[in-house]
Amino acid sequence: MFYFFSKTLYYLLTPAGWLVGLLVLALLTKKPARRRWLTGAGLAVFWLFGNSVFMNELALLWEYPPAPVPTDAPNRVAVLLTGGMVNTMKEVPDNRFLLGREADRAGQALYLYKVGAVRTILISGGSGDLPFQKKDVNDEGQMIRRLLLLSGVRPEDIVLEGKSRNTHENALFSARVLRERFHTDQCVLVTSATHMRRAAACFRNESVRVSPFPGVFVSSRRSFEPGDFILPHEQTFSDAYYLSREVFGYLVYWVMGYV
Structure with missing residues (x-):
């Protein structure tokens, strides 16, 4: 059962899942004010997690850094x-x-x-x-x-x-x-x-x-170009899915006693 839920429910705990959920709720609600709030929240999720500067800093904090080749294994x-x-x-x-x-x-x-x-x-x-x-x-x-x-x-x-x-x-x-x-x-x-x-x-x-000895890095060299602050990037939003999935995955494993 844990295996099934670990492979299916992670999506709801990711920025993509939050964005889809907010937009679905916006479509279903009949109150204009609530619809505007939900739509705005969805745009905020996309902008925040599509912000390459913000997400790169999170990735640098979470990811293991590149490691030297081990010599004593x-x-x-x-x-x-x-x-x-x-x-x-x-x-x-x-x-x-x-x-x-x-x-x-x-x-x-x-x-x-x-x-x-x-x-x-x-x-x-x-x-x-x-x-x-x-x-x-x-x-x-x-x-x-x-x-x-x-x-x-x-x-x-x-x-x-x-x-x-x-x-x-x-x-x-x-x-x-x-x-x-x-x-x-x-x-x-x-x-x-x-x-x-x-x-x-x-x-x-x-x-x-x-x-x-890690590979497949989401993080990169720090860049502070104005466009990186203002415009969300679709690739960054995609990378946010993998990063947030791992953060929540670690928390779930900690609760289960696996880590």
Whole structure:
């Protein structure tokens, strides 16, 4: 039940969900004054969370900063968390696949392998079972394995953990693999910068010591151009969805005792 609600109700706790909710209420209300107030509130939500200066400051506070390449990882295992690395919404020929928004996660794990910082990449992420989820999404771990193989990673250096459906289970099942197969309770953790705070806390809750190595940054260099203050940006509003989802996700996990 927690898995279902965690994957479906997050939308209502994001700026996009708030905007849609306010506009729907504005359409349903019969009082002109209330309709104007709700419409104005919706515009305020879009402007605030589309403000690139404001959202960049929030992202800089929340995201894990870029990390140096670790040099002391025992057994040198990188745990790569799946989620959004493959674009499954477009059909392509030749049994190939397209990369998605979170593909930099795989790129960071590949970089660690290529420079010799890790010897093994443990891909953590299994199949979802929601009725509205596309079935080919469930193959992301296998797809990323194919990408790593094409990039020169040896087959014996890739391990798949295919049971986990969320971040809590990523940590739970990866911890077992680390201890049973690699005889260690340490790893280099690779995921997006916005997701890293929750992911690292989940792994530490399972008594796994992690060296965070984030990618897919929402934040950027500070910019104070006048247009950034005045005009909302659609890309910034989209990024606000991922950032707010992670903040609320961390709070929910804290209540559940997962972090």
